[in-house]
Amino acid sequence: MSIPVLTIDGPSGAGKGTVSRLLAKKLGWHYLDSGSIYRSLAIALIKQAVDLNNVIEIVKVAQAMVLEFECGDDLIVKLNGENISAQLGLENIGNTASIIAAQPEVRRVLLQKQQDFRQLPGLVADGRDMGTVVFPDAEYKVFLTASSSTRATRRYKQLKEKGIDANLIGLTKEIEERDRRDSERATAPLSMASGALFIDSSDMTIDAVIDDVLNTFLKDFILAQH
Numbered sequence: 278m279s280i281p282v283l284t285i286d287g288p289s290g291a292g293k294g295t296v297s298r299l300l301a302k303k304l305g306w307h308y309l310d311s312g313s314i315y316r317s318l319a320i321a322l323i324k325q326a327v328d329l330n331n332v333i334e335i336v337k338v339a340q341a342m343v344l345e346f347e348c349g350d351d352l353i354v355k356l357n358g359e360n361i362s363a364q365l366g367l368e369n370i371g372n373t374a375s376i377i378a379a380q381p382e383v384r385r386v387l388l389q390k391q392q393d394f395r396q397l398p399g400l401v402a403d404g405r406d407m408g409t410v411v412f413p414d415a416e417y418k419v420f421l422t423a424s425s426s427t428r429a430t431r432r433y434k435q436l437k438e439k440g441i442d443a444n445l446i447g448l449t450k451e452i453e454e455r456d457r458r459d460s461e462r463a464t465a466p467l468s469m470a471s472g473a474l475f476i477d478s479s480d481m482t483i484d485a486v487i488d489d490v491l492n493t494f495l496k497d498f499i500l501a502q503h
């Protein structure tokens with residue numbers, strides 16, 4: 278029997294993380310935040326002062342890094358034994374992750390680390406290429422997006438709530454630049470997998486997005502659990 282996978286791909290800030298975590302909890306499935314793997318590599322490279330143009334060195338660091346994930350209410354990630362959770366969400370880490378993610382050799386090394394998350398009873402996987410490259414045979418696929426201004430405003434609010442100074446115009450520019458880089462790269466660009474459910478969350482609540490996914494794909498599964 279193949280292990281069920283629900284893939285949720287889309288641009289940054291579309292709500293994939295929150296939606297995926299809540300869906301994994303409701304279904305009792307494992308959760309893969311694939312962006313955090315690219316972000317962890319970005320942190321490792323910055324710590325080791327690796328030149329981001331040196332693909333051979335980047336690949337060596339990617340092969341050597343040991344990652345541990347603890348998925349409770351908050352995701353805890355340890356890189357070579359050190360808790361790096363607090364640094365994962367920083368804007369410069371996301372941007373560095375997006376730059377190194379454009380390298381096909383880097384994606385190849387990280388592929389198996391992501392596929393290893395596919396374990397019983399099932400997996401919710403969030404990223405850019407979950408339904409197209411990492412789990413092409415997934416039974417359930419979603420493409421979750423929102424307008425760039427909505428995504429920038431959400432990010433702005435999140436940063437303000439954390440007491441971090443932010444600039445809405447700057448954030449919108451960064452989001453659009455990251456969308457362009459992630460969508461135009463030659464290897465595994467952000468794109469909608471064929472047969473995926475398309476959801477634009479610009480004017481939707483998180484609960485409405487979750488209901489949409491469950492009603493489309495997993496109604497029977499949830500009913501059977503109760």
Ligand code: DC
Nearest residue numbers: 289311312315374375378404405406
């Ligand atoms: O989802 P995120 O913002 O944490 O991802 C950070 C960057 O990592 C994103 O801009 C591109 C890259 N990434 C990727 O190329 N493929 C994935 N499956 C997930 C993330």
